[in-house]
Amino acid sequence: MKYIQTNNLTIIDYGDGSAKLQIYNKTKSSYGWSPRSLIVSNYGKPIEEITYNYVQKQVDKVYSTFNYDEIHELITKLNKNDKNS
Numbered sequence: 001m002k003y004i005q006t007n008n009l010t011i012i013d014y015g016d017g018s019a020k021l022q023i024y025n026k027t028k029s030s031y032g033w034s035p036r037s038l039i040v041s042n043y044g045k046p047i048e049e050i051t052y053n054y055v056q057k058q059v060d061k062v063y064s065t066f067n068y069d070e071i072h073e074l075i076t077k078l079n080k081n082d083k084n085s
Helices: 051-061 068-085
Strands: 001-004 009-013 018-026 036-041
Touching: 001 068, 009 068, 018 068, 036 051, 051 068
Parallel strands: none
Antiparallel strands: 001 009, 009 018, 018 036
């Protein structure tokens, strides 16, 4: 199992061709660390179905505004992870 993460997004790659998207809310703490609160954990699906458009649709369901550069970063990390496997 591998975790591919950005600030607010995580893809859990189960290693069997399936994966799950989790969406978090990361807040700044005055104590110097930034806790992440889980907002939604989607059902697992074949990893090839986790595309930019899929992630964007899921993010749009829970955030009214979101930096889509983070989705691009996540998909780039996912694609690099697939090539290294």
